[in-house]
Amino acid sequence: MSQFRKDVFTGRWVIVAETEVVRTENFHFRKFTRETTFCPFCETHEASTPPEIFAVRPGGSLANGPGWKVRVVPNSQLRLRVEGELRRRPEGFHDLMNGVGADEIVAETPRHDRSLHELEVNEIADVIRTYVARILDLEQDKRIRYVLIFKNHGEEAGAHTITHSISELMALPVTPRLIKAKLMAARDYFALKERCIYCDVLHQELGEQRRLIAENDDFACLAPFASGYPFEAWIIPKAHCSAFSRINAVQIENLARILRDVLQRLEHTLGSPPYNLSLQDRPFLRPREGYWKTIEEDFHWHLEILPQLIGLTGFERASWFFYNPVPPETAARCLSA
Amino acid sequence: MSQFRKDVFTGRWVIVAETEVVRTENFHFRKFTRETTFCPFCETHEASTPPEIFAVRPGGSLANGPGWKVRVVPNSQLRLRVEGELRRRPEGFHDLMNGVGADEIVAETPRHDRSLHELEVNEIADVIRTYVARILDLEQDKRIRYVLIFKNHGEEAGAHTITHSISELMALPVTPRLIKAKLMAARDYFALKERCIYCDVLHQELGEQRRLIAENDDFACLAPFASGYPFEAWIIPKAHCSAFSRINAVQIENLARILRDVLQRLEHTLGSPPYNLSLQDRPFLRPREGYWKTIEEDFHWHLEILPQLIGLTGFERASWFFYNPVPPETAARCLSA
Numbered sequence: 085m086s087q088f089r090k091d092v093f094t095g096r097w098v099i100v101a102e103t104e105v106v107r108t109e110n111f112h113f114r115k116f117t118r119e120t121t122f123c124p125f126c127e128t129h130e131a132s133t134p135p136e137i138f139a140v141r142p143g144g145s146l147a148n149g150p151g152w153k154v155r156v157v158p159n160s161q162l163r164l165r166v167e168g169e170l171r172r173r174p175e176g177f178h179d180l181m182n183g184v185g186a187d188e189i190v191a192e193t194p195r196h197d198r199s200l201h202e203l204e205v206n207e208i209a210d211v212i213r214t215y216v217a218r219i220l221d222l223e224q225d226k227r228i229r230y231v232l233i234f235k236n237h238g239e240e241a242g243a244h245t246i247t248h249s250i251s252e253l254m255a256l257p258v259t260p261r262l263i264k265a266k267l268m269a270a271r272d273y274f275a276l277k278e279r280c281i282y283c284d285v286l287h288q289e290l291g292e293q294r295r296l297i298a299e300n301d302d303f304a305c306l307a308p309f310a311s312g313y314p315f316e317a318w319i320i321p322k323a324h325c326s327a328f329s330r331i332n333a334v335q336i337e338n339l340a341r342i343l344r345d346v347l348q349r350l351e352h353t354l355g356s357p358p359y360n361l362s363l364q365d366r367p368f369l370r371p372r373e374g375y376w377k378t379i380e381e382d383f384h385w386h387l388e389i390l391p392q393l394i395g396l397t398g399f400e401r402a403s404w405f406f407y408n409p410v411p412p413e414t415a416a417r418c419l420s421a
Numbered sequence: 422m423s424q425f426r427k428d429v430f431t432g433r434w435v436i437v438a439e440t441e442v443v444r445t446e447n448f449h450f451r452k453f454t455r456e457t458t459f460c461p462f463c464e465t466h467e468a469s470t471p472p473e474i475f476a477v478r479p480g481g482s483l484a485n486g487p488g489w490k491v492r493v494v495p496n497s498q499l500r501l502r503v504e505g506e507l508r509r510r511p512e513g514f515h516d517l518m519n520g521v522g523a524d525e526i527v528a529e530t531p532r533h534d535r536s537l538h539e540l541e542v543n544e545i546a547d548v549i550r551t552y553v554a555r556i557l558d559l560e561q562d563k564r565i566r567y568v569l570i571f572k573n574h575g576e577e578a579g580a581h582t583i584t585h586s587i588s589e590l591m592a593l594p595v596t597p598r599l600i601k602a603k604l605m606a607a608r609d610y611f612a613l614k615e616r617c618i619y620c621d622v623l624h625q626e627l628g629e630q631r632r633l634i635a636e637n638d639d640f641a642c643l644a645p646f647a648s649g650y651p652f653e654a655w656i657i658p659k660a661h662c663s664a665f666s667r668i669n670a671v672q673i674e675n676l677a678r679i680l681r682d683v684l685q686r687l688e689h690t691l692g693s694p695p696y697n698l699s700l701q702d703r704p705f706l707r708p709r710e711g712y713w714k715t716i717e718e719d720f721h722w723h724l725e726i727l728p729q730l731i732g733l734t735g736f737e738r739a740s741w742f743f744y745n746p747v748p749p750e751t752a753a754r755c756l757s758a
Contacts, residue, residue: 085520086519088594089516089517090515092515163436164423165423177622178426180424180426180427232742234735234736236735241735260739261432261741265741284514292513309514310515360734388739396733397571397578397580398573398727401571402699402700403571403597403600403699404597
């Protein structure tokens, strides 16, 4: 019999099928394939992007030329602009503000023929250090409340034309609804238990092992109990910390190692699936957010990996409910094998 | 410049592009095409489905034979079962219950060669009457708190193999997260204003006309101010009512008329796009829901039509934020032309 499972982090319910067998005939995704037309994110094509905002250039090469490891540029399909006033205002009944924020592309490698899981650990560590540098820089801008970092790999994940390995960064003047839901659930839990809900789940999952995919000294990778997506995987730091940007040098190495490992397991188990990856970080500590006083105790940053093996239907869109045909215990068993 | 717009009904923000021109090259959907292999939902194939639960049989034909207009059967890919106990229980830290509920398919027409927008008004009215009959029947089952009715039309909407015109019905022992979010926002608004938030938005939109797609005596169809999907359309009854099942005979005719009209406009304007349709109804009045005392004043049922013209990306999945490249004013102008 299937089960209703409650996601304690958001209050959302998921219907999880009962099966120990993964029916791949229910999956309908296109394997990742690389476009070979001209790519603006390749080394030597630097002039095809707007001027760079940040780059890892170990040899001290010049900005906007070759010789970089990771390179950050403004998104040329600009959804948000850095310049201008936010101008929060009503329009009759409605609420709006100008599209002020940052919209950046992180080219994770100069090479077109490598996906994130094919990079070396030290190369992935450079990507992580780049995220940290951009967050710390954007934290200075008082209009910004949240930096969202995410990645679309493959068509069903939303990468329709770009196949170079990139992440995207959007700096937003409001905290996203999903993060707010997680903050509120974490705050309510802490108020009841005086403990962090993520630390508590980690404690149980490391003990039970049934949904553990991988671990090292600093991180654990879990198939969440109420996974909404088949083969969903979360990477959670073992030590409590609300802000990703406080990560230390050893943790960066260990995060790069576990991320590479888990992405390779997904690649091999599922056959080049599309996936989304995102950083679930706390907002900046601005005075207007009602929860800021306890946020450092309440919240615990993590990475979400959401393979896109089946599409959404009206069921999910009309309800924010999820249907997951692969129990997370089955997914963890496949991925940890 | 783009705008951040707040959806007052859920608290979610949307980035809306600034454009008066619809760039169809940004859309990437497959036009709806009909499968012609054997279909269990066609007239004379009744033996290929489980026994029917309900049918509109004007000539008094026998159950599970031909002669029907609308026919409801259990979903053979059963995600939930009607039999059994819910058994709410913890599993260590986690919360779960058995997959008890109903999972039904509504065949909207006996003919394989008609989509919903190609049916006559009286045929669509039969579908609406069928929804009402199923909701009233399921309301008797005290384990059920919510009936979700939705439709997937086309591949990107989730109809990967079935192209016969059907809707799906899931009866759930919990109220979905999206409905809860809408109920809470509506309750908070009523507490402040002593008016229904849907009635107030309707009042403004009928006055301004900029986001009005269509209307008749009983219903208005709007492009919501903070539409998350390009060409999103809501059909809202003009008279305040929280429960869809209280709809009267004249309203049923007018709902069929406006739904057919709007679906035909989408079909012709966008070229056979995939879409999801859903009924956003209030939950049944069970004592455990904290909001039940004022729900009839607070909430106002409506239909959501979500065309699936662009896929989701990591941005939406990581944040519950939305990016909409088509301003609703532009969409309404195209659709109402």
